[in-house]
Amino acid sequence: MRKSSIRRTCAALAAVTSLALAVTACGGTTKKDVEKEGGSAAAAGKADPNAATKKGLTVGFLPKQVNNPYFTVADKGGEKALKELGSTYKEVGTSSGTDTAGQVSYVNTLTQQQVDAMAVSAQDPGALCTALKQAMQNDIKVVTYDSDANPECRNAFISQASADDLGRTQVQLLAEQIGNKGEIAILSAAQTATNQNAWIEIMKDELKDPKYKDIKLVKVAYGDDDAQKSFQQTQGLLQEHPGIKGIISPTTVGIKAAAQYLSGSKYKGKVKLTGLGTPNDMRKYVKNGTVDEFELWDPAKLGELAARTAVALASGQITGKEGETFKAGDMGEYTIGADGVISLGKPTVFNAGNIDQYNF
Ligand code: RAM
Numbered sequence: 001m002r003k004s005s006i007r008r009t010c011a012a013l014a015a016v017t018s019l020a021l022a023v024t025a026c027g028g029t030t031k032k033d034v035e036k037e038g039g040s041a042a043a044a045g046k047a048d049p050n051a052a053t054k055k056g057l058t059v060g061f062l063p064k065q066v067n068n069p070y071f072t073v074a075d076k077g078g079e080k081a082l083k084e085l086g087s088t089y090k091e092v093g094t095s096s097g098t099d100t101a102g103q104v105s106y107v108n109t110l111t112q113q114q115v116d117a118m119a120v121s122a123q124d125p126g127a128l129c130t131a132l133k134q135a136m137q138n139d140i141k142v143v144t145y146d147s148d149a150n151p152e153c154r155n156a157f158i159s160q161a162s163a164d165d166l167g168r169t170q171v172q173l174l175a176e177q178i179g180n181k182g183e184i185a186i187l188s189a190a191q192t193a194t195n196q197n198a199w200i201e202i203m204k205d206e207l208k209d210p211k212y213k214d215i216k217l218v219k220v221a222y223g224d225d226d227a228q229k230s231f232q233q234t235q236g237l238l239q240e241h242p243g244i245k246g247i248i249s250p251t252t253v254g255i256k257a258a259a260q261y262l263s264g265s266k267y268k269g270k271v272k273l274t275g276l277g278t279p280n281d282m283r284k285y286v287k288n289g290t291v292d293e294f295e296l297w298d299p300a301k302l303g304e305l306a307a308r309t310a311v312a313l314a315s316g317q318i319t320g321k322e323g324e325t326f327k328a329g330d331m332g333e334y335t336i337g338a339d340g341v342i343s344l345g346k347p348t349v350f351n352a353g354n355i356d357q358y359n360f
Helices: 003-016 019-036 069-084 100-112 129-137 163-177 194-206 227-240 252-263 279-287 299-314
Strands: 058-062 088-091 117-120 141-145 156-159 182-188 215-222 244-249 272-275 294-296 325-327 333-335 341-343 348-350
Touching (some): 058 100, 069 088, 069 252, 069 299, 100 117, 100 129, 117 299, 156 299, 163 194, 182 252, 215 227, 227 244, 244 252, 252 272, 252 279, 279 348
Parallel strands (some): 058 088, 058 117, 117 141, 156 341, 182 215
Antiparallel strands (some): 294 348
């Protein structure tokens, strides 16, 4: 039986039985069968950088949260790239940033729909693993973008910038704004978020530098990428710790909600706020003096790179191994780093001087 017909039969089986059963019955056979059939180098685990870019593929995007403007921009970048490549884009996802069970069922849905690849931003590094592994056993390529899953559960991770750069630069931005002195807090997204947790660990490490000896991190609060909860958490932070001099919010939803709270309070301009935000969300707060400087990468480029990586994987040009390179259209050539991580580049810092040059 050819691989494509194996996949179709299995997906049909998955549709009528429980997916786990279908995958147990089918998943283990697909890869081996292909190898026995003398399938492509990629199917046998080797990249073929000269393989033609396949057209007519379907790539499913599963962001952390569908109604989050950051992911709207990122996924549009993916959609545009897929159109250019002659493939089809689709997006599924939950409206809450903390619905890991919902994310798992969307991975299963994409598997049942036999997409060729999926790009996933994980709300939790471990929760999606079983479902993602089932997808890969069904020969679906899995890239994570923005927020990683455990490395064995995906082929590659498209990282927005190195976690090290992002963690350290956010502390540096705030330290400068508060003159290296005072209590600070972090307003994060979900408590399980892989990306925010990685950055927070690095922030804590950066804070160990003796030059920050007069800065004290008093609390890490979680707003769950929910605007109202993030607003309330900011209010709560300042009630609990009225001496706070600065807040870092490494989430676009959190920083916007915190800015909204600060700008309508007596703390406006006095309590400094930085972190990761989109220029369109933050413009108003930079102009009204609530926020001095914050940073981000271009989410559209992140989505585009995720789409191009997914297509390169599905075309067999790369397998996700360290050292493999591929051409990502106009974005140029990318090399896969350790643990299958592909890094987009350096973040951009936004302030009153440059914010009007950006529209996302
Ligand atoms: C939010 C999400 C996303 C993160 C950005 C900075 O939109 O938590 O995962 O990368 O902020």
